[in-house]
Amino acid sequence: MSFASSRWPARLIYLGVLLVTASAAAAATYLLTNIQDRQHEALSHYFKLEDLSEDSVDPKLWQKNFPRQYDSYLRTADMVRAKHAGSDAIDKLAEDKYLKHLFAGYAFSIDYREKRGHAYMLLDQENTERVKQKKQPGACLHCHASVLPAYREKGGGDSWAQVQKGFAEVCAMEWKDAHALVSHPVTCVDCHDPKTAQLRVTRPAFILGIQALAKSDDKVPHLPSVERWRQGKRAQPYDPNQDATRQEMRTLACAQCHVEYYFQPKTNLLIYPWFRGLKAEQIESYYDEIDFKDWTHKDSGAPMLKAQHPEFEMWSQGIHARSGVSCADCHMPYKREGAVKVSDHHVRSPLLNLARACQTCHHYDEKEIKGRVETIQNLTRALLERSEVAVKDLIDSLRAARSQGMPAARLKTAQALHRKAQWRLDFVMAENSMGFHAPQEAARILAEAVDFARQGQVVLLKKD
Ligand code: HEC
Numbered sequence: 214m215s216f217a218s219s220r221w222p223a224r225l226i227y228l229g230v231l232l233v234t235a236s237a238a239a240a241a242t243y244l245l246t247n248i249q250d251r252q253h254e255a256l257s258h259y260f261k262l263e264d265l266s267e268d269s270v271d272p273k274l275w276q277k278n279f280p281r282q283y284d285s286y287l288r289t290a291d292m293v294r295a296k297h298a299g300s301d302a303i304d305k306l307a308e309d310k311y312l313k314h315l316f317a318g319y320a321f322s323i324d325y326r327e328k329r330g331h332a333y334m335l336l337d338q339e340n341t342e343r344v345k346q347k348k349q350p351g352a353c354l355h356c357h358a359s360v361l362p363a364y365r366e367k368g369g370g371d372s373w374a375q376v377q378k379g380f381a382e383v384c385a386m387e388w389k390d391a392h393a394l395v396s397h398p399v400t401c402v403d404c405h406d407p408k409t410a411q412l413r414v415t416r417p418a419f420i421l422g423i424q425a426l427a428k429s430d431d432k433v434p435h436l437p438s439v440e441r442w443r444q445g446k447r448a449q450p451y452d453p454n455q456d457a458t459r460q461e462m463r464t465l466a467c468a469q470c471h472v473e474y475y476f477q478p479k480t481n482l483l484i485y486p487w488f489r490g491l492k493a494e495q496i497e498s499y500y501d502e503i504d505f506k507d508w509t510h511k512d513s514g515a516p517m518l519k520a521q522h523p524e525f526e527m528w529s530q531g532i533h534a535r536s537g538v539s540c541a542d543c544h545m546p547y548k549r550e551g552a553v554k555v556s557d558h559h560v561r562s563p564l565l566n567l568a569r570a571c572q573t574c575h576h577y578d579e580k581e582i583k584g585r586v587e588t589i590q591n592l593t594r595a596l597l598e599r600s601e602v603a604v605k606d607l608i609d610s611l612r613a614a615r616s617q618g619m620p621a622a623r624l625k626t627a628q629a630l631h632r633k634a635q636w637r638l639d640f641v642m643a644e645n646s647m648g649f650h651a652p653q654e655a656a657r658i659l660a661e662a663v664d665f666a667r668q669g670q671v672v673l674l675k676k677d
């Protein structure tokens with residue numbers, strides 16, 4: 214049917230369509246403003262942000278507006294224990310007989326404990342013998358305190374350039390002096406904008422680290438906004454607070470601290486080593502290039518690397534990251550309280566909370582889900598112990614070879630293999646999920662650890 218053949222003149226039909234569209238649009242606009250007004254009404258009852266500022270470090274200031282989040286946040290002080298994880302600060306050196314051997318000559322052979330909940334991060338740093346007996350820099354506080362006000366104060370203002378300047382200054386300070394500038398463990402203002410309550414990242418080392426990652430050749434299918442930034446070829450660096458999706462932010466907020474790091478020699482500037490990518494060997498190749506070592510092993514003489522909680526890096530190699538599942542999905546799942554859905558701010562092991570952490574996506578009973586996790590963790594633990602034995606054997610062989618006066622060139626080849634093997638072992642051991650975040654990746658890394666350790670022994674056995 215064409216307009217010309219209809220009983221209505223074409224122009225009139227056009228006018229009619231226009232009128233109907235216009236009134237529908239008007240109705241929609243009315244409805245929308247109405248809904249928005251109502252939402253605004255509801256929110257303004259709930260969100261009263263006018264009293265909060267960048268200096269609102271004390272979470273009590275946020276309590277009035279967000280009582281539910283505040284209450285669950287306080288619960289990070291609870292002590293919990295799961296099979297391969299927990300928050301009771303057990304002595305790892307007593308629990309695992311290989312550790313003193315593996316870390317000989319380094320502060321981690323003096324005191325190394327199971328971590329605890331967020332409420333303890335500042336206290337545990339004050340108490341560790343690693344800080345009491347060894348001189349540590351202000352850089353440690355980047356991940357153990359609500360530290361941004363100190364950076365702004367030292368940098369002389371709020372701009373990104375000033376925050377970076379203050380960050381560098383605090384890193385270089387002595388731990389004791391820097392500690393005097395902070396008062397609280399990680400708190401609301403570290404993850405939320407005080408004006409809008411929106412999720413954000415604040416840590417300079419993280420922002421610089423993810424910018425370096427964006428510029429690297431590493432493929433990051435788990436961070437689609439980085440891929441988009443690369444394709445856009447913008448002059449400005451990647452900015453997580455502008456560019457990342459909300460779902461990505463639910464991971465990046467945690468990646469501010471749960472990552473591998475090192476201190477630049479002399480300046481003690483904290484750096485996240487992601488210039489080539491997030492995989493264990495990409496990080497290693499960066500360290501090799503800048504000729505970095507954390508310490509020299511007392512028994513083997515090798516230039517060693519210490520891995521530190523690479524949760525973000527390990528997660529990025531797993532199926533959950535690939536499927537867009539964030540840290541917060543499992544560690545801060547939603548819970549319903551009356552009519553509202555709130556994120557559980559009691560950040561802890563998801564095994565203590567399987568119904569909300571996993572069963573939203575996996576429709577098995579709790580026992581089955583737990584069984585699947587424990588299978589992964591037990592297998593990882595077994596492979597980890599095998600790697601510890603292999604690396605310990607290489608250390609023993611190296612110690613013997615050194616005392617027997619083996620030529621330096623041959624020792625050096627075996628020492629390089631010790632560094633490679635233990636870096637891989639430690640990457641899985643220091644990661645806190647016992648393989649769960651990326652089971653196959655953890656197994657691959659441990660297989661390489663065993664291989665490099667045994668290769669080192671073979672080098673020492675060869676006849677000239
Ligand atoms: C400012 C740095 C920082 C941020 C941001 C951060 N964490 Fe932590 N997290 C820590 C430190 C430090 C500890 C160990 C505290 C201790 O041992 O005293 C820790 C401990 C934990 C634990 C162990 C809890 C327990 O009961 O043993 C979990 C789980 C955890 N964090 C998950 C997360 C998740 C998920 C996020 C993001 C929502 C996150 N963290 C954000 C620094 C941080």
Ligand code: HEC
Nearest residue numbers: 325326327328337338341344349352353356470471474522
């Ligand atoms: C990049 C962020 C970051 C930096 C920098 C950092 N930490 Fe931590 N620290 C963490 C996280 C995350 C945990 C919890 C996970 C774990 O223990 O593996 C933790 C746990 C700890 C613990 C409790 C467990 C243990 O190892 O005994 C102590 C103590 C500690 N850190 C001391 C320090 C000291 C001292 C420094 C400076 C040399 C430092 N941290 C620098 C993030 C950081």
Ligand code: HEC
Nearest residue numbers: 295298299467471524525528533539540543562564645646
């Ligand atoms: C699919 C769910 C899931 C995702 C996504 C996930 N985790 Fe986990 N995480 C777990 C499980 C399961 C464990 C093992 C807990 C246990 O053994 O009790 C764990 C363990 C941990 C632990 C040690 C917990 C403890 O109490 O000792 C930390 C810290 C942690 N994850 C941080 C992170 C961070 C940071 C991210 C994001 C980069 C992340 N996780 C993403 C499920 C997840």
Ligand code: HEC
Nearest residue numbers: 272275279282283286399400401404412463466541555556
């Ligand atoms: C380590 C980071 C972190 C800290 C510290 C933190 N939050 Fe959150 N918060 C989150 C994440 C992640 C979400 C989920 C955000 C999303 O999905 O958009 C969230 C969500 C929220 C929301 C939105 C509603 C909801 O429950 O999902 C509010 C309000 C909130 N937090 C308040 C607080 C308050 C108040 C504090 C301090 C007592 C606090 N947060 C501390 C990470 C944090």
Ligand code: HEC
Nearest residue numbers: 532533536538542543563570571573574575582585586652
């Ligand atoms: C937001 C959804 C979501 C949540 C929450 C979630 N998962 Fe998954 N999980 C997935 C997806 C998607 C896969 C990939 C397999 C697939 O596509 O079905 C997967 C795969 C797995 C696998 C097999 C993968 C492997 O690594 O070999 C296990 C085991 C698993 N999840 C356990 C858990 C546990 C335990 C929790 C809670 C701590 C959890 N998941 C939370 C979505 C989720």
